Amino acid sequence: MSIFKKFKKKRIHLKEKNQGRGFLVFANTSEVIRAESILKDRGFDIRVMGPPPEIRTGCDMVIEFPLIEAMNIQRILTEARIPPLQIVPVSSPLLRPVDLFHIKDFGRYLMVRAANMKLTFDKETFTIVNISGGGCPDVPYLAKEMLGKTLKDVVSPRDIGHTLCGYALQLAYEEACRRC
Amino acid sequence: MLAIVGTIPDEEFPLVTGELRLEGDRVFIGSNKIEINRGTAALIASAIKVLEILNLPLPFGYLAGDIGLGKGSKGLYKYLAENLKNVNFKAIVFHYILPEVDGFNRVMFAIEDLPYSPILLADAGGMYVAKMSGQAQRFDLFTPDAGEIAFLADEEAPHPFYTRGFILQEENRVPDLIKRAYEYENASRYLIVKGNKDYIADKNSIIAVIDYPMVEALEPIGGTGDTLTGIVSALIASGISIDKAAIAAAKINRLAGYYANPTPATQIFEIIEHIPHALNEVINSKKESDLISERNLNVSNIDIERPRDRTRS
Numbered sequence: 001m002s003i004f005k006k007f008k009k010k011r012i013h014l015k016e017k018n019q020g021r022g023f024l025v026f027a028n029t030s031e032v033i034r035a036e037s038i039l040k041d042r043g044f045d046i047r048v049m050g051p052p053p054e055i056r057t058g059c060d061m062v063i064e065f066p067l068i069e070a071m072n073i074q075r076i077l078t079e080a081r082i083p084p085l086q087i088v089p090v091s092s093p094l095l096r097p098v099d100l101f102h103i104k105d106f107g108r109y110l111m112v113r114a115a116n117m118k119l120t121f122d123k124e125t126f127t128i129v130n131i132s133g134g135g136c137p138d139v140p141y142l143a144k145e146m147l148g149k150t151l152k153d154v155v156s157p158r159d160i161g162h163t164l165c166g167y168a169l170q171l172a173y174e175e176a177c178r179r180c
Numbered sequence: 181m182l183a184i185v186g187t188i189p190d191e192e193f194p195l196v197t198g199e200l201r202l203e204g205d206r207v208f209i210g211s212n213k214i215e216i217n218r219g220t221a222a223l224i225a226s227a228i229k230v231l232e233i234l235n236l237p238l239p240f241g242y243l244a245g246d247i248g249l250g251k252g253s254k255g256l257y258k259y260l261a262e263n264l265k266n267v268n269f270k271a272i273v274f275h276y277i278l279p280e281v282d283g284f285n286r287v288m289f290a291i292e293d294l295p296y297s298p299i300l301l302a303d304a305g306g307m308y309v310a311k312m313s314g315q316a317q318r319f320d321l322f323t324p325d326a327g328e329i330a331f332l333a334d335e336e337a338p339h340p341f342y343t344r345g346f347i348l349q350e351e352n353r354v355p356d357l358i359k360r361a362y363e364y365e366n367a368s369r370y371l372i373v374k375g376n377k378d379y380i381a382d383k384n385s386i387i388a389v390i391d392y393p394m395v396e397a398l399e400p401i402g403g404t405g406d407t408l409t410g411i412v413s414a415l416i417a418s419g420i421s422i423d424k425a426a427i428a429a430a431k432i433n434r435l436a437g438y439y440a441n442p443t444p445a446t447q448i449f450e451i452i453e454h455i456p457h458a459l460n461e462v463i464n465s466k467k468e469s470d471l472i473s474e475r476n477l478n479v480s481n482i483d484i485e486r487p488r489d490r491t492r493s
Protein backbone atom coordinates (compact mmCIF):
# COMPACT_ATOMS: atom_id res chain seq x y z
CA MET A 1 0.00 0.00 0.00
CA SER A 2 1.35 3.42 -0.92
CA ILE A 3 2.04 6.06 1.72
CA PHE A 4 -0.65 8.22 0.16
CA LYS A 5 -3.20 5.43 0.53
CA LYS A 6 -2.22 4.83 4.14
CA PHE A 7 -2.86 8.49 4.89
CA LYS A 8 -6.09 8.34 2.94
CA LYS A 9 -7.22 5.31 4.91
CA LYS A 10 -6.66 7.10 8.19
CA ARG A 11 -9.35 9.56 7.18
CA ILE A 12 -11.99 6.98 7.98
CA HIS A 13 -13.29 8.02 11.36
CA LEU A 14 -15.02 5.14 13.07
CA LYS A 15 -17.38 5.67 15.96
CA GLU A 16 -16.91 3.74 19.15
CA LYS A 17 -17.40 0.02 18.97
CA ASN A 18 -20.66 0.19 20.96
CA GLN A 19 -22.57 1.99 18.19
CA GLY A 20 -25.53 -0.12 17.23
CA ARG A 21 -25.37 -2.19 20.43
CA GLY A 22 -28.02 -2.42 23.14
CA PHE A 23 -28.42 -3.69 26.71
CA LEU A 24 -30.99 -6.26 27.82
CA VAL A 25 -31.89 -5.63 31.46
CA PHE A 26 -33.29 -8.49 33.58
CA ALA A 27 -34.83 -8.83 37.04
CA ASN A 28 -32.24 -11.28 38.37
CA THR A 29 -28.99 -13.05 37.57
CA SER A 30 -30.53 -16.44 36.86
CA GLU A 31 -32.58 -14.85 34.04
CA VAL A 32 -29.40 -13.32 32.63
CA ILE A 33 -27.69 -16.71 32.60
CA ARG A 34 -30.65 -18.42 30.93
CA ALA A 35 -31.01 -15.64 28.36
CA GLU A 36 -27.29 -15.78 27.58
CA SER A 37 -27.49 -19.50 26.99
CA ILE A 38 -30.55 -19.22 24.71
CA LEU A 39 -29.16 -16.36 22.65
CA LYS A 40 -25.69 -17.88 22.28
CA ASP A 41 -27.25 -21.14 21.12
CA ARG A 42 -29.08 -19.17 18.44
CA GLY A 43 -25.85 -17.58 17.22
CA PHE A 44 -26.39 -14.00 18.41
CA ASP A 45 -23.33 -11.83 18.98
CA ILE A 46 -23.82 -11.09 22.70
CA ARG A 47 -21.83 -10.69 25.92
CA VAL A 48 -22.68 -10.42 29.61
CA MET A 49 -21.35 -7.40 31.47
CA GLY A 50 -22.02 -5.00 34.33
CA PRO A 51 -24.67 -2.33 33.76
CA PRO A 52 -23.78 1.36 33.30
CA PRO A 53 -24.77 3.73 36.14
CA GLU A 54 -27.67 5.17 34.14
CA ILE A 55 -29.55 1.88 34.39
CA ARG A 56 -31.29 1.85 37.77
CA THR A 57 -33.49 -1.20 37.36
CA GLY A 58 -32.75 -4.90 37.25
CA CYS A 59 -29.83 -6.91 38.59
CA ASP A 60 -26.08 -6.26 38.45
CA MET A 61 -25.60 -7.95 35.09
CA VAL A 62 -26.86 -7.02 31.63
CA ILE A 63 -26.51 -8.59 28.20
CA GLU A 64 -25.04 -6.50 25.41
CA PHE A 65 -26.52 -7.38 22.00
CA PRO A 66 -27.02 -6.02 18.43
CA LEU A 67 -29.69 -3.38 19.04
CA ILE A 68 -31.10 -3.57 15.53
CA GLU A 69 -32.21 -7.18 16.26
CA ALA A 70 -34.16 -6.14 19.38
CA MET A 71 -37.54 -7.30 18.16
CA ASN A 72 -36.39 -10.79 17.25
CA ILE A 73 -34.48 -11.20 20.52
CA GLN A 74 -37.35 -9.92 22.62
CA ARG A 75 -39.73 -12.39 20.98
CA ILE A 76 -37.34 -15.31 21.60
CA LEU A 77 -36.93 -14.37 25.27
CA THR A 78 -40.65 -13.78 25.77
CA GLU A 79 -41.36 -17.24 24.36
CA ALA A 80 -38.80 -18.57 26.85
CA ARG A 81 -40.69 -16.70 29.61
CA ILE A 82 -37.79 -14.43 30.46
CA PRO A 83 -38.75 -11.14 28.77
CA PRO A 84 -36.22 -8.38 29.52
CA LEU A 85 -37.33 -5.58 31.85
CA GLN A 86 -35.76 -2.99 29.58
CA ILE A 87 -34.01 -2.69 26.23
CA VAL A 88 -31.79 0.39 25.90
CA PRO A 89 -29.06 1.60 23.53
CA VAL A 90 -25.51 1.20 24.90
CA SER A 91 -24.45 4.59 23.56
CA SER A 92 -27.25 6.41 25.44
CA PRO A 93 -29.05 4.17 27.96
CA LEU A 94 -31.53 6.92 28.81
CA LEU A 95 -32.94 7.10 25.27
CA ARG A 96 -36.50 5.89 24.96
CA PRO A 97 -38.41 4.69 21.89
CA VAL A 98 -40.30 7.27 19.87
CA ASP A 99 -43.71 7.95 21.37
CA LEU A 100 -44.98 10.66 19.04
CA PHE A 101 -47.32 9.76 16.21
CA HIS A 102 -47.98 11.78 13.09
CA ILE A 103 -51.45 11.33 11.65
CA LYS A 104 -52.55 12.42 8.18
CA ASP A 105 -56.13 12.16 6.97
CA PHE A 106 -56.57 11.56 3.23
CA GLY A 107 -60.36 11.35 3.39
CA ARG A 108 -61.06 7.68 2.80
CA TYR A 109 -57.56 6.74 4.02
CA LEU A 110 -55.68 7.46 7.24
CA MET A 111 -51.88 7.41 7.49
CA VAL A 112 -50.14 6.81 10.82
CA ARG A 113 -46.41 7.48 11.15
CA ALA A 114 -44.26 6.27 14.05
CA ALA A 115 -40.58 7.21 13.79
CA ASN A 116 -39.56 6.18 10.28
CA MET A 117 -42.53 3.90 9.51
CA LYS A 118 -45.88 4.78 7.93
CA LEU A 119 -48.96 2.58 7.76
CA THR A 120 -52.01 3.64 5.74
CA PHE A 121 -55.42 2.01 5.91
CA ASP A 122 -58.87 2.38 4.38
CA LYS A 123 -61.16 3.91 7.01
CA GLU A 124 -64.23 2.13 5.60
CA THR A 125 -62.88 -1.41 5.31
CA PHE A 126 -59.85 -1.13 7.70
CA THR A 127 -57.77 -2.72 4.95
CA ILE A 128 -54.04 -1.87 5.04
CA VAL A 129 -53.35 -0.29 1.65
CA ASN A 130 -49.74 0.85 1.99
CA ILE A 131 -46.69 0.60 4.24
CA SER A 132 -43.74 2.86 3.64
CA GLY A 133 -40.52 4.08 5.19
CA GLY A 134 -37.96 2.11 7.15
CA GLY A 135 -34.64 0.70 6.14
CA CYS A 136 -34.23 -2.75 7.67
CA PRO A 137 -34.76 -5.86 5.55
CA ASP A 138 -37.94 -6.94 7.33
CA VAL A 139 -39.81 -3.83 6.11
CA PRO A 140 -40.42 -5.09 2.54
CA TYR A 141 -41.22 -8.50 4.05
CA LEU A 142 -43.72 -7.06 6.53
CA ALA A 143 -45.32 -5.00 3.76
CA LYS A 144 -45.70 -8.11 1.62
CA GLU A 145 -47.34 -9.98 4.51
CA MET A 146 -49.62 -7.16 5.70
CA LEU A 147 -50.88 -5.38 2.58
CA GLY A 148 -54.44 -6.14 1.57
CA LYS A 149 -55.34 -7.51 5.00
CA THR A 150 -57.55 -5.77 7.55
CA LEU A 151 -56.18 -4.34 10.78
CA LYS A 152 -58.21 -6.95 12.63
CA ASP A 153 -57.07 -9.99 10.66
CA VAL A 154 -53.45 -9.18 9.91
CA VAL A 155 -50.56 -10.83 11.73
CA SER A 156 -48.99 -8.00 13.71
CA PRO A 157 -45.40 -6.86 13.12
CA ARG A 158 -44.63 -7.99 16.68
CA ASP A 159 -45.18 -11.59 15.60
CA ILE A 160 -43.23 -11.62 12.33
CA GLY A 161 -40.92 -8.58 12.42
CA HIS A 162 -37.30 -8.79 13.55
CA THR A 163 -35.75 -5.33 13.77
CA LEU A 164 -36.23 -1.85 15.22
CA CYS A 165 -38.00 -0.82 11.99
CA GLY A 166 -40.40 -3.70 12.66
CA TYR A 167 -40.82 -2.33 16.17
CA ALA A 168 -41.68 1.13 14.80
CA LEU A 169 -44.22 -0.44 12.44
CA GLN A 170 -45.75 -2.26 15.42
CA LEU A 171 -46.25 1.12 17.13
CA ALA A 172 -47.87 2.56 14.00
CA TYR A 173 -50.07 -0.54 13.75
CA GLU A 174 -51.18 -0.26 17.39
CA GLU A 175 -51.98 3.43 16.94
CA ALA A 176 -53.98 2.64 13.78
CA CYS A 177 -55.95 -0.03 15.69
CA ARG A 178 -56.57 2.43 18.51
CA ARG A 179 -58.10 4.91 16.06
CA CYS A 180 -60.55 2.40 14.57
CA MET B 181 -21.53 1.48 -14.27
CA LEU B 182 -23.86 1.57 -11.30
CA ALA B 183 -23.68 -1.08 -8.55
CA ILE B 184 -26.72 -1.73 -6.36
CA VAL B 185 -26.37 -3.42 -2.96
CA GLY B 186 -29.52 -4.60 -1.20
CA THR B 187 -31.73 -7.38 0.07
CA ILE B 188 -34.81 -9.16 -1.21
CA PRO B 189 -37.59 -10.10 1.27
CA ASP B 190 -37.36 -13.85 0.66
CA GLU B 191 -35.36 -16.14 2.96
CA GLU B 192 -34.76 -18.62 0.14
CA PHE B 193 -33.28 -16.03 -2.24
CA PRO B 194 -29.53 -16.77 -2.61
CA LEU B 195 -26.63 -14.34 -2.49
CA VAL B 196 -26.26 -13.45 -6.16
CA THR B 197 -24.26 -10.95 -8.18
CA GLY B 198 -24.54 -9.93 -11.80
CA GLU B 199 -26.23 -7.74 -14.35
CA LEU B 200 -29.75 -6.67 -13.44
CA ARG B 201 -32.46 -6.50 -16.08
CA LEU B 202 -36.12 -5.64 -16.22
CA GLU B 203 -38.65 -7.82 -18.01
CA GLY B 204 -42.26 -6.72 -17.66
CA ASP B 205 -43.11 -6.44 -14.00
CA ARG B 206 -40.12 -8.46 -12.79
CA VAL B 207 -36.45 -7.74 -12.13
CA PHE B 208 -34.01 -10.50 -13.13
CA ILE B 209 -30.50 -11.27 -11.91
CA GLY B 210 -29.26 -14.39 -13.64
CA SER B 211 -32.16 -16.80 -13.55
CA ASN B 212 -33.54 -15.32 -10.32
CA LYS B 213 -36.65 -13.21 -10.71
CA ILE B 214 -37.88 -10.64 -8.22
CA GLU B 215 -41.29 -9.04 -7.85
CA ILE B 216 -41.29 -5.27 -7.99
CA ASN B 217 -43.26 -4.19 -4.96
CA ARG B 218 -41.06 -1.88 -2.92
CA GLY B 219 -37.60 -1.83 -1.42
CA THR B 220 -34.51 -2.64 -3.44
CA ALA B 221 -36.49 -4.15 -6.31
CA ALA B 222 -38.28 -0.81 -6.81
CA LEU B 223 -34.93 1.00 -6.74
CA ILE B 224 -33.51 -1.39 -9.35
CA ALA B 225 -36.52 -1.08 -11.67
CA SER B 226 -36.42 2.73 -11.49
CA ALA B 227 -32.69 2.86 -12.17
CA ILE B 228 -33.08 0.55 -15.16
CA LYS B 229 -35.90 2.69 -16.59
CA VAL B 230 -33.54 5.69 -16.53
CA LEU B 231 -30.49 3.84 -17.84
CA GLU B 232 -32.48 2.38 -20.73
CA ILE B 233 -33.63 5.81 -21.85
CA LEU B 234 -30.06 7.13 -21.62
CA ASN B 235 -28.69 4.13 -23.57
CA LEU B 236 -26.33 3.25 -20.75
CA PRO B 237 -25.19 -0.14 -19.39
CA LEU B 238 -27.56 -2.00 -17.08
CA PRO B 239 -26.68 -1.88 -13.35
CA PHE B 240 -24.75 -4.58 -11.53
CA GLY B 241 -26.45 -6.11 -8.50
CA TYR B 242 -25.22 -7.51 -5.18
CA LEU B 243 -28.37 -9.06 -3.71
CA ALA B 244 -29.25 -11.52 -0.97
CA GLY B 245 -32.47 -12.77 0.60
CA ASP B 246 -33.19 -11.36 4.06
CA ILE B 247 -36.44 -10.94 5.99
CA GLY B 248 -34.77 -9.14 8.88
CA LEU B 249 -32.87 -12.00 10.51
CA GLY B 250 -29.64 -10.64 9.08
CA LYS B 251 -28.10 -13.74 7.52
CA GLY B 252 -28.37 -12.44 3.96
CA SER B 253 -27.12 -8.98 4.92
CA LYS B 254 -24.09 -10.34 6.75
CA GLY B 255 -23.29 -12.53 3.76
CA LEU B 256 -23.45 -9.48 1.52
CA TYR B 257 -21.09 -7.46 3.73
CA LYS B 258 -18.59 -10.33 3.73
CA TYR B 259 -18.82 -10.86 -0.02
CA LEU B 260 -18.37 -7.17 -0.78
CA ALA B 261 -15.40 -6.82 1.56
CA GLU B 262 -13.66 -9.69 -0.22
CA ASN B 263 -14.62 -9.01 -3.83
CA LEU B 264 -15.02 -5.29 -4.51
CA LYS B 265 -11.36 -5.05 -5.48
CA ASN B 266 -12.08 -7.00 -8.66
CA VAL B 267 -14.55 -4.55 -10.19
CA ASN B 268 -14.80 -0.92 -11.22
CA PHE B 269 -17.96 1.11 -10.66
CA LYS B 270 -18.78 4.76 -11.24
CA ALA B 271 -21.23 4.68 -8.33
CA ILE B 272 -22.32 2.27 -5.60
CA VAL B 273 -25.69 2.57 -3.84
CA PHE B 274 -26.39 0.83 -0.52
CA HIS B 275 -30.06 0.16 0.15
CA TYR B 276 -32.18 -2.23 2.28
CA ILE B 277 -29.67 -4.09 4.42
CA LEU B 278 -29.41 -4.91 8.12
CA PRO B 279 -27.38 -2.12 9.75
CA GLU B 280 -24.50 -4.19 11.11
CA VAL B 281 -21.55 -1.93 11.92
CA ASP B 282 -18.66 -4.41 11.88
CA GLY B 283 -19.57 -5.91 8.51
CA PHE B 284 -20.19 -2.49 7.02
CA ASN B 285 -16.85 -1.15 8.28
CA ARG B 286 -15.06 -3.98 6.51
CA VAL B 287 -16.80 -3.02 3.25
CA MET B 288 -15.79 0.61 3.71
CA PHE B 289 -12.17 -0.40 4.27
CA ALA B 290 -12.34 -2.42 1.04
CA ILE B 291 -13.68 0.64 -0.79
CA GLU B 292 -10.94 2.79 0.73
CA ASP B 293 -8.37 0.38 -0.67
CA LEU B 294 -9.67 0.63 -4.23
CA PRO B 295 -7.40 2.38 -6.73
CA TYR B 296 -10.31 4.64 -7.67
CA SER B 297 -13.06 6.45 -5.70
CA PRO B 298 -16.59 5.42 -6.59
CA ILE B 299 -19.42 7.82 -5.82
CA LEU B 300 -21.18 6.45 -2.73
CA LEU B 301 -24.92 6.74 -2.18
CA ALA B 302 -27.11 5.32 0.57
CA ASP B 303 -30.73 5.10 1.55
CA ALA B 304 -32.64 2.92 4.03
CA GLY B 305 -30.46 0.51 6.06
CA GLY B 306 -27.38 1.55 4.09
CA MET B 307 -27.87 5.10 5.32
CA TYR B 308 -28.59 4.01 8.90
CA VAL B 309 -25.41 1.98 9.15
CA ALA B 310 -23.35 4.75 7.54
CA LYS B 311 -24.45 7.07 10.34
CA MET B 312 -24.16 4.42 13.07
CA SER B 313 -20.57 3.68 12.06
CA GLY B 314 -19.57 7.35 11.92
CA GLN B 315 -18.94 7.23 8.18
CA ALA B 316 -21.74 9.44 6.89
CA GLN B 317 -19.26 11.98 5.60
CA ARG B 318 -17.64 9.36 3.38
CA PHE B 319 -20.87 9.28 1.37
CA ASP B 320 -21.76 11.57 -1.49
CA LEU B 321 -25.55 11.38 -1.20
CA PHE B 322 -28.20 10.27 1.28
CA THR B 323 -31.92 10.35 0.52
CA PRO B 324 -33.72 10.56 3.91
CA ASP B 325 -37.38 11.46 4.53
CA ALA B 326 -38.57 13.74 7.35
CA GLY B 327 -38.32 11.03 10.01
CA GLU B 328 -34.88 9.97 8.81
CA ILE B 329 -33.41 13.48 8.63
CA ALA B 330 -34.49 13.85 12.28
CA PHE B 331 -32.54 10.65 13.01
CA LEU B 332 -29.47 12.00 11.19
CA ALA B 333 -29.84 15.27 13.13
CA ASP B 334 -29.96 13.47 16.49
CA GLU B 335 -26.35 12.76 17.38
CA GLU B 336 -27.45 10.35 20.12
CA ALA B 337 -29.95 8.17 18.24
CA PRO B 338 -28.60 4.81 17.06
CA HIS B 339 -31.75 4.24 14.93
CA PRO B 340 -34.80 6.35 13.93
CA PHE B 341 -36.76 4.38 16.57
CA TYR B 342 -34.80 6.24 19.26
CA THR B 343 -34.91 9.77 17.83
CA ARG B 344 -35.47 12.14 20.73
CA GLY B 345 -38.82 13.90 20.91
CA PHE B 346 -37.43 17.42 21.07
CA ILE B 347 -36.02 16.95 17.58
CA LEU B 348 -39.36 17.46 15.90
CA GLN B 349 -39.91 15.35 12.83
CA GLU B 350 -42.00 17.99 11.08
CA GLU B 351 -41.61 18.91 7.43
CA ASN B 352 -41.33 22.62 8.25
CA ARG B 353 -38.31 21.89 10.47
CA VAL B 354 -36.37 20.20 7.67
CA PRO B 355 -33.90 23.08 7.04
CA ASP B 356 -33.00 23.15 10.77
CA LEU B 357 -32.60 19.38 10.84
CA ILE B 358 -30.33 19.46 7.79
CA LYS B 359 -28.15 22.06 9.50
CA ARG B 360 -27.96 20.01 12.68
CA ALA B 361 -27.14 16.80 10.78
CA TYR B 362 -24.17 18.57 9.17
CA GLU B 363 -23.09 20.14 12.48
CA TYR B 364 -22.77 16.70 14.05
CA GLU B 365 -21.11 15.24 10.93
CA ASN B 366 -23.95 12.81 10.34
CA ALA B 367 -24.80 13.86 6.78
CA SER B 368 -23.37 12.98 3.39
CA ARG B 369 -21.81 15.52 1.00
CA TYR B 370 -25.23 16.14 -0.54
CA LEU B 371 -28.71 15.36 0.76
CA ILE B 372 -32.09 14.92 -0.85
CA VAL B 373 -34.69 15.17 1.92
CA LYS B 374 -37.83 13.81 0.34
CA GLY B 375 -41.32 14.89 1.34
CA ASN B 376 -44.07 17.30 0.37
CA LYS B 377 -41.16 19.51 -0.59
CA ASP B 378 -37.91 17.86 -1.69
CA TYR B 379 -34.87 19.68 -0.28
CA ILE B 380 -31.51 19.33 -2.01
CA ALA B 381 -28.74 20.50 0.29
CA ASP B 382 -25.06 20.43 1.05
CA LYS B 383 -23.26 21.53 4.21
CA ASN B 384 -23.35 25.18 3.17
CA SER B 385 -26.95 25.69 2.16
CA ILE B 386 -30.22 24.46 0.74
CA ILE B 387 -29.38 24.26 -2.95
CA ALA B 388 -32.92 23.77 -4.24
CA VAL B 389 -36.45 23.08 -3.09
CA ILE B 390 -38.60 21.07 -5.48
CA ASP B 391 -42.30 21.25 -4.68
CA TYR B 392 -44.01 20.80 -8.04
CA PRO B 393 -46.08 18.95 -8.97
CA MET B 394 -47.54 18.57 -5.50
CA VAL B 395 -49.37 15.25 -5.20
CA GLU B 396 -50.40 14.64 -1.58
CA ALA B 397 -51.32 11.01 -2.20
CA LEU B 398 -47.70 10.05 -2.87
CA GLU B 399 -46.63 10.27 0.79
CA PRO B 400 -48.24 7.03 2.01
CA ILE B 401 -47.19 4.99 -1.04
CA GLY B 402 -44.46 2.53 -0.17
CA GLY B 403 -41.51 2.77 -2.53
CA THR B 404 -41.62 6.41 -3.63
CA GLY B 405 -38.35 6.99 -1.81
CA ASP B 406 -36.89 3.88 -3.43
CA THR B 407 -37.77 5.17 -6.89
CA LEU B 408 -36.15 8.53 -6.11
CA THR B 409 -32.95 6.79 -5.02
CA GLY B 410 -33.00 4.59 -8.12
CA ILE B 411 -33.46 7.56 -10.45
CA VAL B 412 -30.76 9.70 -8.87
CA SER B 413 -28.31 6.77 -8.75
CA ALA B 414 -28.75 6.16 -12.46
CA LEU B 415 -28.36 9.84 -13.32
CA ILE B 416 -25.18 10.08 -11.25
CA ALA B 417 -23.79 6.92 -12.83
CA SER B 418 -24.43 8.54 -16.22
CA GLY B 419 -21.93 11.28 -15.37
CA ILE B 420 -24.21 14.10 -14.28
CA SER B 421 -22.96 16.05 -11.25
CA ILE B 422 -24.58 15.06 -7.97
CA ASP B 423 -26.39 18.34 -7.29
CA LYS B 424 -27.88 18.53 -10.76
CA ALA B 425 -28.78 14.85 -10.72
CA ALA B 426 -30.51 15.34 -7.36
CA ILE B 427 -32.61 18.23 -8.66
CA ALA B 428 -33.54 16.38 -11.85
CA ALA B 429 -34.34 13.16 -9.95
CA ALA B 430 -36.67 14.95 -7.56
CA LYS B 431 -38.52 16.45 -10.51
CA ILE B 432 -38.68 13.16 -12.40
CA ASN B 433 -39.95 11.27 -9.35
CA ARG B 434 -42.66 13.82 -8.65
CA LEU B 435 -43.73 13.89 -12.30
CA ALA B 436 -43.88 10.10 -12.51
CA GLY B 437 -46.08 10.15 -9.43
CA TYR B 438 -48.26 12.84 -10.95
CA TYR B 439 -48.74 10.89 -14.19
CA ALA B 440 -49.82 7.81 -12.24
CA ASN B 441 -52.77 9.83 -10.88
CA PRO B 442 -52.37 8.03 -7.55
CA THR B 443 -54.51 7.46 -4.48
CA PRO B 444 -53.00 6.45 -1.10
CA ALA B 445 -53.73 2.85 -2.16
CA THR B 446 -51.68 2.99 -5.39
CA GLN B 447 -48.78 0.53 -5.59
CA ILE B 448 -45.30 1.60 -6.62
CA PHE B 449 -45.10 -0.33 -9.90
CA GLU B 450 -47.86 1.89 -11.28
CA ILE B 451 -45.56 4.89 -10.71
CA ILE B 452 -42.39 3.24 -12.05
CA GLU B 453 -44.16 2.75 -15.39
CA HIS B 454 -44.31 6.54 -15.79
CA ILE B 455 -40.60 7.22 -15.16
CA PRO B 456 -39.59 7.21 -18.87
CA HIS B 457 -42.26 9.78 -19.69
CA ALA B 458 -41.26 11.94 -16.72
CA LEU B 459 -37.55 11.63 -17.55
CA ASN B 460 -38.13 12.71 -21.13
CA GLU B 461 -40.14 15.68 -19.97
CA VAL B 462 -37.44 16.81 -17.58
CA ILE B 463 -34.48 16.37 -19.93
CA ASN B 464 -36.35 18.23 -22.65
CA SER B 465 -37.32 21.13 -20.44
CA LYS B 466 -35.40 24.34 -20.91
CA LYS B 467 -34.06 24.47 -17.37
CA GLU B 468 -32.58 21.00 -17.55
CA SER B 469 -31.00 21.41 -20.98
CA ASP B 470 -27.63 21.80 -19.28
CA LEU B 471 -27.94 18.20 -18.11
CA ILE B 472 -27.82 17.11 -21.71
CA SER B 473 -24.72 19.11 -22.52
CA GLU B 474 -23.05 18.09 -19.26
CA ARG B 475 -22.94 14.43 -20.15
CA ASN B 476 -22.68 15.02 -23.90
CA LEU B 477 -25.83 13.09 -24.44
CA ASN B 478 -26.89 13.08 -28.06
CA VAL B 479 -30.51 14.16 -27.99
CA SER B 480 -31.16 12.52 -31.31
CA ASN B 481 -30.47 9.14 -29.71
CA ILE B 482 -33.30 9.56 -27.27
CA ASP B 483 -36.80 8.45 -27.94
CA ILE B 484 -38.33 11.85 -27.30
CA GLU B 485 -41.88 12.13 -26.17
CA ARG B 486 -43.03 15.71 -26.29
CA PRO B 487 -44.31 17.14 -23.02
CA ARG B 488 -48.07 17.35 -22.98
CA ASP B 489 -50.13 20.08 -21.47
CA ARG B 490 -50.66 19.53 -17.81
CA THR B 491 -54.30 19.91 -16.90
CA ARG B 492 -54.10 18.83 -13.26
CA SER B 493 -52.39 21.10 -10.81
